[in-house]
Amino acid sequence: FGSCNNQNLTNPLWNVISERNPAAFVWAGDAIYADINVGYDWTQFPPKAKHQSATPQSLYHNYEKQKSNPSYLDFLSTTNATVLGTIDDHDFGMNNADGTFVFKRESNLAFLEFVEEPKDSLIYKRALKGNGVYGVKVFDFSRSEGSYLLSDEEAGIDSDLFDHQSDGDKDKSSPGGQQSKRVAIFVLDCRSNRTPWSEGIKGWMPNYDGDFLGERQWEWFENSIKRSNAAVNIIVNGLQVHAYRFPNSNSVELWSHFPASRQRLYDAILNDNVKAPIIASGDVHMAQFMRKDCIRKETSGNADSTFRPLIEFTSSGMTHSWATNFASSEKFHKTWRYYPMHIISKSLMTLVHMVFPMPELMVSNGKCDNMNNRCVNGGAENAKDGRQFSLEQNFGEFEFDFEQGVVTMRAIGKDSNAPPMLSATFSFDQLSGKTAMPGSVANNEKITKNLPLLDGNKVDGEYICVNYKDVPSLVHITFASIGISSFLAVLLLGPQFLLVAIFLKKIIGRKQKASK
Numbered sequence: 001f002g003s004c005n006n007q008n009l010t011n012p013l014w015n016v017i018s019e020r021n022p023a024a025f026v027w028a029g030d031a032i033y034a035d036i037n038v039g040y041d042w043t044q045f046p047p048k049a050k051h052q053s054a055t056p057q058s059l060y061h062n063y064e065k066q067k068s069n070p071s072y073l074d075f076l077s078t079t080n081a082t083v084l085g086t087i088d089d090h091d092f093g094m095n096n097a098d099g100t101f102v103f104k105r106e107s108n109l110a111f112l113e114f115v116e117e118p119k120d121s122l123i124y125k126r127a128l129k130g131n132g133v134y135g136v137k138v139f140d141f142s143r144s145e146g147s148y149l150l151s152d153e154e155a156g157i158d159s160d161l162f163d164h165q166s167d168g169d170k171d172k173s174s175p176g177g178q179q180s181k182r183v184a185i186f187v188l189d190c191r192s193n194r195t196p197w198s199e200g201i202k203g204w205m206p207n208y209d210g211d212f213l214g215e216r217q218w219e220w221f222e223n224s225i226k227r228s229n230a231a232v233n234i235i236v237n238g239l240q241v242h243a244y245r246f247p248n249s250n251s252v253e254l255w256s257h258f259p260a261s262r263q264r265l266y267d268a269i270l271n272d273n274v275k276a277p278i279i280a281s282g283d284v285h286m287a288q289f290m291r292k293d294c295i296r297k298e299t300s301g302n303a304d305s306t307f308r309p310l311i312e313f314t315s316s317g318m319t320h321s322w323a324t325n326f327a328s329s330e331k332f333h334k335t336w337r338y339y340p341m342h343i344i345s346k347s348l349m350t351l352v353h354m355v356f357p358m359p360e361l362m363v364s365n366g367k368c369d370n371m372n373n374r375c376v377n378g379g380a381e382n383a384k385d386g387r388q389f390s391l392e393q394n395f396g397e398f399e400f401d402f403e404q405g406v407v408t409m410r411a412i413g414k415d416s417n418a419p420p421m422l423s424a425t426f427s428f429d430q431l432s433g434k435t436a437m438p439g440s441v442a443n444n445e446k447i448t449k450n451l452p453l454l455d456g457n458k459v460d461g462e463y464i465c466v467n468y469k470d471v472p473s474l475v476h477i478t479f480a481s482i483g484i485s486s487f488l489a490v491l492l493l494g495p496q497f498l499l500v501a502i503f504l505k506k507i508i509g510r511k512q513k514a515s516k
Helices: 014-020 056-067 070-078 104-114 122-128 167-173 200-204 215-225 259-269 338-355 444-450 474-515
Strands: 024-028 036-041 048-052 082-086 135-140 179-187 230-236 277-281 287-296 308-314 395-401 406-412 422-427 463-467
Touching: 014 070, 014 395, 024 179, 024 230, 024 277, 056 070, 056 104, 082 135, 082 179, 104 122, 122 135, 179 215, 215 259, 230 395, 259 463, 287 406, 287 422, 308 406, 338 474
Parallel strands: 024 082, 179 230, 230 277, 277 308
Antiparallel strands: 036 048, 135 179, 287 308, 287 463, 395 406, 406 422
16 A cells, blocks of 8 residues: 655656555555645745645546556556555645535545446445545455455445345344455545644644544444454555644644544444454655554453554655655756755654654564564564654555464565565454553553543543553653754755855945945
């Protein structure tokens, strides 16, 4: 899976993806960049990008351009991969988009035609009604290669299949026990029905009334995922769920800005019927492994109660990333502007990961369970140790070993001969909460400290999800934010002050010569 792919820039990863011969490729948002960057609003800090939104005509034009990319065409023609996914803001057609976008129905249909979604599928029918791009695809790896994908009826998960049945019929048609070689991929649309971000000072505060999915999509997801009999369930959307990075929702878009909405997502995913759930996300132009440890609120006071891990894998930056140049516009890649933007981009995000507390970010210590070849917190397969992030261009990969009951997730870059940039392996039982996953410092005592809404936690749900490393310190966050903001100000304004100083020095020098 992958995200943030500009059709106007070099697409360097498709040849590597083709070599991996995947069963499926899932777009996690921003398959194209249909809106146009027209500058920045320098009246606020950090400066906010200004964008011209897309039209239906420009959406179809840009999708056609991506489909005609030679390496993407080669990927489509040389693999049997099913292509599916959902949208984020730039392929939706509006920067930081929400449900007010006037062309949202046209945008949804343009994306589904791009991925060649069958027009008789439930995903397409919902989009045709203007409900958004969301659904579930189930792959059964007990079947022969090329026929892994099940129809909606064969999968028996999508709750819209049973809208016209009685409750008794629904029970009869519910799928049987866990299918040992099935993987369900749920794609959620966090744009078509999202509440707009608050403006002004309210944009710096959590919005407890804010919603990402809309009630229709929520009911569909909650009813569908609890029906899943898959061995692994992957939940894909465009925005990071676990992360808390910056309090201004207009600058950094995260699920933590709508705490009640995020809590509802956690409760749905952690349903007892849902086996081995993993969240996949995009948007941020880098790869990260993140982890929360969750416990039922009603059992959180019990000394012997156990935590259930919830892993999130972010893969973003197929054509541009923080290590190259985070900006998506062509002018920052094909002109002299690339070089200063490259320096700003890489140095800024490297510093962020050095000084900012990210207690949900997984950290490997080089110690793996060699008996079972598992590195649950990263560092597997000679990949990076320490904090599990990469700023390089990347795509994500899930590989399933159904005989051993394990899943390996990898962030892979442009060099097909190099080890993965990030790699971690989990057992299905660990992801399902049946056996413990090492590395956590979460315990019942720490839960009470994490209840303040510092990282967007909502505490009146069924589950309490805490950062697996520790509670973030408000003092640490405050000073890190001040330091990073100061560093960014120096990077952006320093050259301008230098030019002004040089200009003034020349003027003063000329005046001094004239006076002599």
